[in-house]
Amino acid sequence: MKRYIIERLISVFFTFLIGTLILFLVTRLSPIDPIDTIVGKLAMMSTTISQEQFESMKKTLMSIYGLDKPLLVQYFSFMKSLVMGDLGPSFSFFPTPVSELIFRAMPWTVGLLTTSIIIAWLAGNLIGAIAGFFEQKKFSKFLEGFFLVLSLVPYPVLALTLMILFVFTFPIFPYFGGAPSSMISHISFKYILGIIKHAFLPSLSLILVYMGASVVTMRALTISVKTEDFTEYAFLRGLPKRHILWHYVFRNSMLPQITGLTLSIGQVFGGALITESIFSYPGLGQLSYYAIVNGDYNLLMGVAFFSLVGICIAVLLLDFIYPLVDPRVRVGE
Amino acid sequence: MMRRILRFFRYLRISKSFSYGVITLVILLILGYVVAPFAPYDPMRWGKVPRDRPPSLKYPLGTTTVGQDVFWLATYAIRNSFTLSILTGFFSMLIASFMGFISGYLNEKVTGKLTNLIIDSFSVIPGLPYIMVLAFSFKEYLNIPLIALFLSTIGWAWPSKQLRSIILEIREKTHVYTARASGFSLFTIFWSEFLPYVLPWIATTVLNLMTWAIGMETALGVFGLSSMEKATIGTTIYWAMNYQALLRGKWWWIGTPIVTVILMITSLYYISIGLGEMLNPRSRLAQLRRERIQWLKSEM
Numbered sequence: 001m002k003r004y005i006i007e008r009l010i011s012v013f014f015t016f017l018i019g020t021l022i023l024f025l026v027t028r029l030s031p032i033d034p035i036d037t038i039v040g041k042l043a044m045m046s047t048t049i050s051q052e053q054f055e056s057m058k059k060t061l062m063s064i065y066g067l068d069k070p071l072l073v074q075y076f077s078f079m080k081s082l083v084m085g086d087l088g089p090s091f092s093f094f095p096t097p098v099s100e101l102i103f104r105a106m107p108w109t110v111g112l113l114t115t116s117i118i119i120a121w122l123a124g125n126l127i128g129a130i131a132g133f134f135e136q137k138k139f140s141k142f143l144e145g146f147f148l149v150l151s152l153v154p155y156p157v158l159a160l161t162l163m164i165l166f167v168f169t170f171p172i173f174p175y176f177g178g179a180p181s182s183m184i185s186h187i188s189f190k191y192i193l194g195i196i197k198h199a200f201l202p203s204l205s206l207i208l209v210y211m212g213a214s215v216v217t218m219r220a221l222t223i224s225v226k227t228e229d230f231t232e233y234a235f236l237r238g239l240p241k242r243h244i245l246w247h248y249v250f251r252n253s254m255l256p257q258i259t260g261l262t263l264s265i266g267q268v269f270g271g272a273l274i275t276e277s278i279f280s281y282p283g284l285g286q287l288s289y290y291a292i293v294n295g296d297y298n299l300l301m302g303v304a305f306f307s308l309v310g311i312c313i314a315v316l317l318l319d320f321i322y323p324l325v326d327p328r329v330r331v332g333e
Numbered sequence: 334m335m336r337r338i339l340r341f342f343r344y345l346r347i348s349k350s351f352s353y354g355v356i357t358l359v360i361l362l363i364l365g366y367v368v369a370p371f372a373p374y375d376p377m378r379w380g381k382v383p384r385d386r387p388p389s390l391k392y393p394l395g396t397t398t399v400g401q402d403v404f405w406l407a408t409y410a411i412r413n414s415f416t417l418s419i420l421t422g423f424f425s426m427l428i429a430s431f432m433g434f435i436s437g438y439l440n441e442k443v444t445g446k447l448t449n450l451i452i453d454s455f456s457v458i459p460g461l462p463y464i465m466v467l468a469f470s471f472k473e474y475l476n477i478p479l480i481a482l483f484l485s486t487i488g489w490a491w492p493s494k495q496l497r498s499i500i501l502e503i504r505e506k507t508h509v510y511t512a513r514a515s516g517f518s519l520f521t522i523f524w525s526e527f528l529p530y531v532l533p534w535i536a537t538t539v540l541n542l543m544t545w546a547i548g549m550e551t552a553l554g555v556f557g558l559s560s561m562e563k564a565t566i567g568t569t570i571y572w573a574m575n576y577q578a579l580l581r582g583k584w585w586w587i588g589t590p591i592v593t594v595i596l597m598i599t600s601l602y603y604i605s606i607g608l609g610e611m612l613n614p615r616s617r618l619a620q621l622r623r624e625r626i627q628w629l630k631s632e633m
Binding site: 023030157164274277 | 450451453454455457458459461462463465466467469470471472544547548551552555556570574579580591594595598599602
């Protein structure tokens with residue numbers, strides 16, 4: 001067992017290294033020169049700047065950030081400063097360090113996504129289990145069709161429709177940001193209400209999509225567990241239907257869904273790029289969209305680093321949790 | 334072969350959702366590949382038809398604000414989006430079957446371990462930001478095959494993980510040991526010992542990859558990172574949003590690509606479910622029973 005854990009840890013560590021290397025190389029493909037952006041910003045502050053000064057400024061900045069060195073050297077210096085907890089400065093928000101931007105955005109994203117995922121997961125699995133248990137009933141078929149279409153609609157389309165409906169046509173919800181901007185952030189009932197109001201639409205769109213997927217898969221899982229021998233035996237024993245549903249079928253169909261939940265929670269740290277940029281929510285997804293469009297690869301690597309760590313931890317956790325949840329895996333070993 | 338085709342048609346009759354999928358897909362394919370070349374004018378050109386007309390007999394799906402015929406635009410979009418999804422499915426599956434087979438079959442060797450590591454690394458990379466960076470970096474050169482290639486560089490990872498576990502299971506069978514002991518080459522072993530088992534899985538996975546590609550293209554399109562000169566589902570939505578079609582009540586413009594993409598994705602989904610059931614020997618018994626009932630009903 002000890003050897004298994006160590007082996008898994010080493011392989012996850014290398015997975016993480018190669019993953020960051022690939023992302024690192026890809027982000028450097030960007031046609032935008034980040035140094036030009038910084039110099040442009042500095043030039044705007046001071047009125048007169050000669051061509052010579054411009055060139056020398058560029059050179060200094062290049063050498064400060066090590067951008068004049070070969071790519072692999074840059075990668076190693078990136079990893080080195082990463083170990084010391086330094087993600088470098090953001091190019092487009094110039095002197096602000098990347099880690100500060102990320103820690104400012106992190107609570108918004110994590111709050112929005114974990115709440116939405118957990119609500120959607122619970123509701124979706126309950127509905128899916130009931131729909132699967134009574135698969136022949138009309139309402140079950142209707143539910144499957146409804147949630148199937150919901151999960152298959154391209155997500156941006158769903159989000160945009162919600163926004164147009166509830167922001168422009170019926171202006172119930174605010175459009176911009178994560179909290180009422182006129183108020184200072186201190187804890188009060190009104191402020192919390194404002195946060196919920198701002199998070200409602202993005203959260204609703206996420207819940208609908210996640211729920212769609214989990215209802216459809218849970219229904220299929222429940223149907224397959226329902227036809228297994230032990231469930232048929234339970235029916236023949238004349239156990240009450242409710243008992244069979246919750247104790248025989250539901251518990252056994254939950255196992256694959258736990259995998260799904262763990263992976264989705266792991267992905268939280270990447271932010272929801274589409275959701276946050278459509279609803280202008282101040283989280284990690286919007287930050288990474290901003291970074292992509294402005295060629296700010298330090299910032300992008302910073303966000304990607306957290307998302308890679310999140311997924312790697314989730315994958316690792318799954319390997320260790322599964323034997324605890326499913327006794328059959330333990331016996332298999 | 335003949336028997337397989339016959340079984341396909343028999344299955345078409347007994348499974349409603351499968352026949353819905355096949356029929357919708359055939360109609361969409363005809364619209365995209367047979368009808369689209371007959372377009373009286375290039376649908377991407379502006380000002381060919383009057384602006385902002387609602388659906389009528391002359392313009393069955395209305396016209397856009399810049400003077401394009403939505404119907405012909407949709408046929409082009411269907412064709413391009415399908416081409417993109419088929420290319421993505423093909424490329425991804427090509428890489429996935431190679432990597433998955435190597436890492437599963439050579440599990441104990443260093444090659445297998447390394448391939449597995451690469452598969453794992455690609456499957457933890459956040460997909461959407463990765464593709465957006467690629468698309469943004471090559472924005473000027475974007476065309477359909479290039480987007481398909483970009484999507485394939487990340488789309489192969491999860492399928493190869495699945496394939497690896499399938500291969501690990503199959504390779505313990507005796508006929509594989511016999512083939513290996515007889516000194517067959519790696520390719521021959523894959524082709525004749527593994528492929529027959531894996532084929533149903535490949536079929537359904539390619540369909541799933543196609544669905545994924547269509548969805549991804551739509552997401553890229555909404556951000557304006559798809560091939561903007563070509564009509565695809567994503568770019569049609571992008572331009573409609575850009576001209577505030579929904580706010581201004583031009584529902585036919587934005588509604589057409591949305592309905593089309595839902596039809597495309599649901600048809601592919603039902604076909605992949607149906608194919609999986611049809612080719613799965615375990616569910617064949619239930620299938621025979623259903624065929625029998627159908628036959629009895631028709632006799633009565």
